[in-house]
Amino acid sequence: MSIRTEENLFDRLAEDLIWRKREITILRWLMEKASPDRLGPLLRSTVALVYAHWEGFIKTAGTAYLEFVHFRRLKHSELAPNFVALAARSMLRRAGATNKVAAHLEVTKFFLSRLNEQSRLPYRDGVDRGGNLSSGLLKEIVETLGLEFTPFETKVHLIDERLLRARNTIAHGEYLVVDVAAVDELAEEVLGMLEAFRAQIDNAAALGTYRSGNVN
Template sequence: MIKTKEDLIDKIATDHIWRLREMNEMKNLIETDKASFLQKQVLCRAGIALMYAHWEGFVKKTGTYFLEYVSNQRHSINELKSNFITLIVKGRIDSAHDSKKYSAFDEVTKYILSNQQSRARIPIKNVVDTQSNLSTTVLKEILWCLGLDYVPFESKEKLIDQKLVNRRNHIAHGQEIQIEVDDFAEMMEEVLGLMTTFRNMLENCTITEGYKAA
């Protein structure tokens, strides 16, 4: 159970470090003089799939850690940013929508108004849903759920959607696609940067308690 800032930061760091090591090991294998041209091509293709897997896995795992931490702070509903309140009442909203009755939606309103001082029980499971296809559209939704800003990733949309996600999908579906060694090395640096950005955002929000209502 993640209860303290230190617990969360340690969890995030641990998950980050093993992924960095594995990605760097793949890069070293590709760049070694011992590898033939064909071996480098195969490793580059495999490396794109690995790179994507670590990017998706890191966002999903550490994002879920963050939700667990916020939930365990035992804040009341009125102490949290609106996105967390939405997560709390989403199940009630879904039920109201299914009933197609205004009165059902009124129950959601009454719940929020009458439980401002109640402990916020934030759902954790399946909230950080990468949909096995972490495009920028999906990433934007995940960041909203976590109460984080999407702006740092706006300049990386082409990288994420075209160079990473699309290439990974082509490879995963057995399509022929050639990845140059220099291109792979450049992508590696970019993806490592994406992971570091996400990690820094989680840690900064934790330290500054940015998940609280202003």
């Protein structure tokens, strides 16, 4: 179902987050109950799953918000600058990759004469650009959506080292020693970041910060 209303968006985010939280909660409970000989594999599996839900929710929620803004059917001139940039992204890429005037004219005409046209945002791949969800990619996604990176600034090391690097080590078949307390704390931190990301999108939709001149 297309995300055309705030309620559609709020429901989509809530539904997507709840099953992820449930899986992480189950693994945290299993960690507490596991015997020593089974704990190592369970801890490494938990790190990998926590990362999967980290990347999965951020990209799913970001895509859902873009779809919501797309179906607002606003003119380019009515959108906040970040969404205008997204609408023009493919043109800007073509213009940046060539010295041919035709590509440059396409960009010029867009900003001179097409700003009053109805916007069409590439919401399906607007944030899901592939690659691991590092703090750098998270910042790109946040800026694309017109959100704030401030809540994540103190989490950069956690994201890049304790989460992403650990996940990559495990995914590449290398041995990694982790303990229950560290993995449990990591899971709690990631759940907090997912909630913070969801809250920003909910607020942006409710306050209409996707509109031009309505950016907090």
